[in-house]
Amino acid sequence: MNVLIVSDNHGDEEILATLKERHHSDVDAFIHCGDSELPANEKSMEYFRSVRGNCDFDDKYVEERVESIDGVNCFITHGHLYNVKMSLMNIIYRAKEVGASIVCYGHSHIASVEEANGIVLINPGSIRLPRLRKDKTYAILSIEQSKKITVRYYTTEGTEVKEMSFETILE
Numbered sequence: 026m027n028v029l030i031v032s033d034n035h036g037d038e039e040i041l042a043t044l045k046e047r048h049h050s051d052v053d054a055f056i057h058c059g060d061s062e063l064p065a066n067e068k069s070m071e072y073f074r075s076v077r078g079n080c081d082f083d084d085k086y087v088e089e090r091v092e093s094i095d096g097v098n099c100f101i102t103h104g105h106l107y108n109v110k111m112s113l114m115n116i117i118y119r120a121k122e123v124g125a126s127i128v129c130y131g132h133s134h135i136a137s138v139e140e141a142n143g144i145v146l147i148n149p150g151s152i153r154l155p156r157l158r159k160d161k162t163y164a165i166l167s168i169e170q171s172k173k174i175t176v177r178y179y180t181t182e183g184t185e186v187k188e189m190s191f192e193t194i195l196e
Contacts (some may be wrong), residue, residue, distance in 0.1 A: 026095035027051060030164045031073075032103070032131025033151035034057035035080065038154050039071040040181055045072065047183060052165065056095060057084070058149065059103030060133035076102035078131065088138060091123045095168040099196065100125035104132035104148075113146055120144045121175045126195050127166070127174070138176045138191040145174055145193060152181055160186060166193075 029052045034040055036078050045055065052134025063070055065085035077081040077086030081103075095187040100120045107115040120128045120143070128146045136150025137159050150162035160180045167175040172195040 026053045026055055026168050027196045028054045028094055028099075028168070030056045030058065030129050030147060031152050031167060032149050032164075033078070033134050033149075033153060034062075035060055035153045036062040036151050038063060038067065039162075041069040041073075042089055043046045043181070044152075045069075048165070053086040054092075056092075056099075056101055056129050058101060058129050060131060074101065076101050076103055079105040089119075091125055094127075094166075095170070097127060097168050097172070098123070098125040099127040099129055101129045103129035109133055109148075112139060116141050117144050128164075136160075136164070136178055136186075136189065138164070138189065140180075142194050143196060145176070145191075145195070150178070160164070162186060162189075 029048050055072040055073045057075035059076045060080045062080050065083045083090040090136040092099050100123055134171035137148045139146050152161050155161050162178050163178050174193050178189040
């Protein structure tokens with residue numbers, strides 16, 4: 026199963042439409058980690074499993090969610106409630122509390138993927154205002170039946186950022 030993960034588009038509807046159009050036939054689900062700055066019922070947010078970021082004011086968004094994706098629990102949140110700019114420990118603890126093996130979050134605008142304490146942490150970066158790199162990025166998570174996890178990053182133009190590729194097997 027393939028899942029497209031985005032965050033922090035800060036009002037840019039066009040990029041969401043572009044990504045849905047580009048990947049509609051090769052991904053099974055879409056996740057938005059918050060700060061869309063769009064109403065929850067906005068057409069460009071359709072199909073996204075989304076959460077509320079610190080710049081989202083529509084109370085129809087939830088603060089966090091747990092989604093089972095191909096039998097793997099994914100914890101989705103923006104990250105501001107867990108102080109992800111300071112440390113990832115709070116979000117790791119919350120993932121363990123909700124029984125998640127994967128965390129999808131945003132807030133920092135810094136694209137990253139790592140494994141810590143048995144949890145895979147994915148920040149797709151920002152598709153509008155990236156930090157620590159010039160490329161506006163999003164991620165595609167692949168989950169195989171063998172519990173093999175692959176994360177690939179792409180620029181908003183669709184070019185793979187090969188140096189950021191990540192693979193692991195979940196326990």
